[in-house]
Amino acid sequence: MSNDLTSIIRKHALKNALDFGKANIGSVVGKVIAEMPTCKSDMKTTMQNINEIVNEVNKMTKDKIESELKNYSFIEKPKEEKKGFDIQNAEMGEVITRFPPEPSGYPHIGHAKAAFLDYEIAKQFNGKFILRFDDTNPEKEEQKFVEAIKEGLVWLGIKWDAETYTSDNIESIYAHCSGLIARGYAYICTCKQEQISELRTSMKECSCRNKSINEQEQTWDTMIQGKVKEGQAILRFKGDMKSLNTVMRDPTLARIITKKHYRQGTKYKVWPSYDLAVVVMDALESITHPARTKEYELRDELYYALCVALGFKRPNLIGFSRLEIKNAPISKRLLKPLVEEGKVDGWDDPRLPTLAGLKRRGVLPEAIRTFVLSFGLSKVESEPTWERLLVENKKLLDPVAKHYFFVPDPIELSTEHKNTVSYRIKGEERKAKINGKIYISKSDFKNLTKDEVFALKDLVFVKFDGKKLIEVKQNEIPEKKFQWVSASDSLKCEVWIPHDLLENGEYNKNSLEIAKGYCESACANIKEGEMIQFERFGFCRLDKKTKGKLYFVYSC
Ligand code: ATP
Ligand code: MG
Numbered sequence: 001m002s003n004d005l006t007s008i009i010r011k012h013a014l015k016n017a018l019d020f021g022k023a024n025i026g027s028v029v030g031k032v033i034a035e036m037p038t039c040k041s042d043m044k045t046t047m048q049n050i051n052e053i054v055n056e057v058n059k060m061t062k063d064k065i066e067s068e069l070k071n072y073s074f075i076e077k078p079k080e081e082k083k084g085f086d087i088q089n090a091e092m093g094e095v096i097t098r099f100p101p102e103p104s105g106y107p108h109i110g111h112a113k114a115a116f117l118d119y120e121i122a123k124q125f126n127g128k129f130i131l132r133f134d135d136t137n138p139e140k141e142e143q144k145f146v147e148a149i150k151e152g153l154v155w156l157g158i159k160w161d162a163e164t165y166t167s168d169n170i171e172s173i174y175a176h177c178s179g180l181i182a183r184g185y186a187y188i189c190t191c192k193q194e195q196i197s198e199l200r201t202s203m204k205e206c207s208c209r210n211k212s213i214n215e216q217e218q219t220w221d222t223m224i225q226g227k228v229k230e231g232q233a234i235l236r237f238k239g240d241m242k243s244l245n246t247v248m249r250d251p252t253l254a255r256i257i258t259k260k261h262y263r264q265g266t267k268y269k270v271w272p273s274y275d276l277a278v279v280v281m282d283a284l285e286s287i288t289h290p291a292r293t294k295e296y297e298l299r300d301e302l303y304y305a306l307c308v309a310l311g312f313k314r315p316n317l318i319g320f321s322r323l324e325i326k327n328a329p330i331s332k333r334l335l336k337p338l339v340e341e342g343k344v345d346g347w348d349d350p351r352l353p354t355l356a357g358l359k360r361r362g363v364l365p366e367a368i369r370t371f372v373l374s375f376g377l378s379k380v381e382s383e384p385t386w387e388r389l390l391v392e393n394k395k396l397l398d399p400v401a402k403h404y405f406f407v408p409d410p411i412e413l414s415t416e417h418k419n420t421v422s423y424r425i426k427g428e429e430r431k432a433k434i435n436g437k438i439y440i441s442k443s444d445f446k447n448l449t450k451d452e453v454f455a456l457k458d459l460v461f462v463k464f465d466g467k468k469l470i471e472v473k474q475n476e477i478p479e480k481k482f483q484w485v486s487a488s489d490s491l492k493c494e495v496w497i498p499h500d501l502l503e504n505g506e507y508n509k510n511s512l513e514i515a516k517g518y519c520e521s522a523c524a525n526i527k528e529g530e531m532i533q534f535e536r537f538g539f540c541r542l543d544k545k546t547k548g549k550l551y552f553v554y555s556c
Contacts, residue, residue, distance in 0.1 A: 008035050009050050011072040013057040014065050023054045084124040085117075085377055087289060089316050095127030096288050099153075099160075100134040100278065103145035103262075105332035106347045106354045107152035109389075113323040113372035118291055119158045120373065121318075130285055131160035134278070135167045136271045138261035148347075152355035156365045164285065166277050167264050173272045173280050174224055176310055177235055177254060181216045185309040186253055188219045189236045200249045205241045209250075223256060226269040230256045235270075239305065247298045248305070251275055275302055283312040291318035294379050320377045326385045327500035327508070328353045343507050350543075350553045351498040351511050361498060362531045362541030362555035367392035386500075390556035397531055397539045397555070402428070404523050405457070405483040406534035406552075408495065408515035410439035412487055414468035423458040425535070430522050437487035438469070439518050444482045454480040457535065483535045490518040495540055497554040515554075523550055531555065 012031040017023040028050055032039060039046045057065065087095070097118040101111055122129035131153065135141045153160070166173075180186035189196065189208040199206050220235065222228055235254040243249060253276040260266050272280070282290050300317055307314050322330075329335050330353050338344050338352075348356035358368065371389040375382070403426045417434040424430070438456070445464075448454060453463045453472045461478055462469040497513040519534070526532055526542045533539050540552040 005032075005036060005039055005046070006049065006053070007072075008032055009053045010057070011069075011074075013050075013054045014069045014072070015074070017057050017060070018062070018065050018069060023057050025050060025054050028054055085121055087121060087125070087316070087318070090121075090125050090289065093126050094288060095122055095125035096130065096286055097122045097127065097291065098130040098132045098282070098285060098287050100132045100166075100281070101149050102134045102137070102140065103142060103149060104137070104140035105145060105336065106356060107149045108330055108332075108335065108355065109325070109353045109358065109368060109372065110323045110330045111149070111152070112156055112355060112368050113320075113375070114291070114293065115153055115156070115158055116369055116372050117320060117377065119160075121289060121291070122161075127288075128161045129159075130162045130164060130287070132164045132166065132281060132285070134274070134281075135165055135261075135263060136274070136277050138257050138259040138264075138271065141262050143262050148356070155355060155359060156368065162285075164281075165263060166272075166281050167261060167268075169281065169284060170264070170268050170272075172284065173254075173277065174270070176280050177272075177276075178217070178220065180237070180253070180309055181220055181235075182213060183309070184213060184238070186216075186235055186237050187211065188216050188223070188233050189250075190219075190233045193231070199241070200246065203241050203249065206236075206250065208236075209238065224268075224270050226258075228256060228269075230258050232256070237276075237302070237306065237309070239302070245298055245301055247275075247302050251302060275299060276306065279303055279306040279310065279312065282315055283307075283310070287315055289316050289318055291320060291377075293322040294319050294381075295322060318377060319379055321375065321379050321381050323372065323375070324381070324383045325353060325389075326383050327502045328386070329502060338501070338507065344501070350496060351501045360541070360543065361553050362397075362539065363389065363393050364396050364531075367396055393556050394539065397533070401531050401533040401539055402426070402526075403533050403535050404520050404526075405485055406493055406495065406517060406519040406523075406537055406540075407439045407441050407483060407485050407490075408517040408537065409442045410485075410517045411442045411445050412437050412439055413445075413464065415462070416468065416471060421459060425458055430520065432486040432520065433489040434486045435488040438484050439487055439490065440482045440484050441517070444480070448480070452480070453478045454482060456484045457481045459484070483537075485518045485520055487518075489521050491521055491523055492549040493517055493519040493523070493552065494549065495534075495537075495552040495554050496543070519550060526550070 009032055012028045013023045016027050032050065099115040099118045119129050133146055187209050189206055191206055191208060219233060223233055234252050236250045237253050239248040239250045241249050252273045254270050254272045256269055257271050258269055297319055303317060304314055324330060329338060339347055344352060347354050348360045350357055350361035367389060370392045414436055415434065415438050418436050420431055420433045422429060422431045448464065451463055453461055455461050455478050461472045461474060463472050495515040497515060499511045499513060500508055501511045502508055528542050528545055531539060531541050539555045541555055542550060543553045544551040
């Protein structure tokens with residue numbers, strides 16, 4: 001063994017002993033290999049030496065360790081910036097992921113997180129990404145939601161290699177159900193819902209479990225032929241009624257729903273539960289890395305048990321935390337009533353965390369991507385505020401957005417100017433006809449002290465003499481610079497300013513502030529959907545243009 005290696009081992013053993021009271025062989029091995037990877041070629045000798053040296057060091061006094069350590073230097077390697085995700089069992093070209101939304105509502109920023117993670121993992125490994133509509137509940141799903149989800153993903157810049165529908169695979173799912181019954185892994189339960197719940201709570205098995213396989217098979221056939229009424233029979237997995245994980249207490253695999261399905265019509269009466277559908281679909285599509293949010297963690301046990309029962313290979317399930325934003329309803333369940341009760345201006349209300357709402361608010365897809373991916377695959381629950389997303393948006397808009405003047409809550413002031421003036425905003429030439437009257441914001445005006453000189457931004461210095469504005473020629477630049485517009489050469493303008501939609505879980509009545517005023521007439525050239533910056537106000541998106549009035553949404 002080289003002296004080099006001995007001294008590297010000794011150094012790390014001493015350091016580890018000093019840091020933790022005693023040196024730990026495992027920790028020392030790691031450090032030694034990191035510093036001298038070649039030692040791996042003869043691990044037997046390396047381990048022998050590490051053992052000996054660690055034992056020796058662990059007999060030394062603290063003082064001795066400290067004094068000897070002074071002879072060694074530790075060069076901290078700069079941590080390499082992590083590229084990509086840390087994914088188990090991922091081979092280049094082999095990874096297949098999927099994003100499985102249920103088309104039962106409009107996509108929101110939580111879906112963006114899940115979809116971006118699935119998409120980026122596939123991309124990192126040169127794999128495939130599937131968009132799968134998990135549509136097995138005819139009562140909740142609609143074609144318009146399929147369209148909205150696809151539109152949202154396209155807007156985000158997410159491209160899928162295949163688009164699939166669980167409901168196109170019902171025959172295949174039925175075949176797997178038959179297999180489960182035949183092999184004794186599943187049974188038909190005809191108990192009432194209350195009784196099922198009771199037995200689940202008391203951890204007792206249901207007598208339906210013991211019916212013969214033959215009888216089960218016959219009932220199953222009558223179920224899929226549509227001869228059994230809704231609620232009269234379900235297919236259950238033979239789990240473990242004594243399991244501490246309640247998910248395992250004979251969960252439902254399929255149930256009867258007679259409502260017409262938006263895609264399959266009345267073809268099927270028996271629909272698989274999420275737990276069954278996801279396992280079969282992941283296997284049919286050879287998904288290697290199915291990712292889902294942490295709240296499904298208890299269902300992982302069932303996922304794997306079904307893989308065993310169905311003879312499927314276990315994929316590498318990935319869990320990540322659900323995206324929550326403070327005071328925002330990031331869930332279909334919370335969003336729906338707000339829209340249905342008319343508390344917001346549709347699914348694209350700029351206060352909503354829906355993709356349509358964020359788009360209307362002028363939040364760029366790239367900002368959403370950076371924001372949602374910043375949490376990575378961590379399972380840590382956090383509740384950031386909107387600010388963290390909006391900061392990313394500002395970074396993107398700042399270099400590109402054109403600047404304009406907008407005067408909210410205006411006060412009309414007389415001025416000596418009665419001509420056409422020209423001025424430059426961020427290098428861009430503008431002209432305005434002034435006919436003796438201009439607007440500035442009331443709040444700015446109120447902040448002036450008597451005779452204070454201020455700047456009409458990019459135009460002149462003035463002061464208010466009690467009746468009108470008088471131009472002041474001076475070299476010194478005044479502290480206050482206010483944006484202004486000509487009263488006779490400007491456009492009516494309204495800016496919607498979104499605030500937190502919820503407050504202590506309730507609808508916040510003050511969540512929408514509307515600033516009314518006037519903007520430069522040059523704003524007539526802004527296109528609907530364009531992002532601009534109103535000076536001393538913020539980045540805004542032109543939402544709507546009508547004759548004589550512009551409507552903006554405040555972004556950040
Ligand atoms: P909701 O609670 O809004 O109804 P959901 O989970 O029912 O959401 P699905 O369409 O079933 O919505 O979800 C599709 C995928 O998106 C799932 O993998 C789910 O884990 C993920 N997802 C949904 N909401 C979030 C969120 N807030 N953060 C991260 N991922 C989410
Ligand atoms: Mg769901």
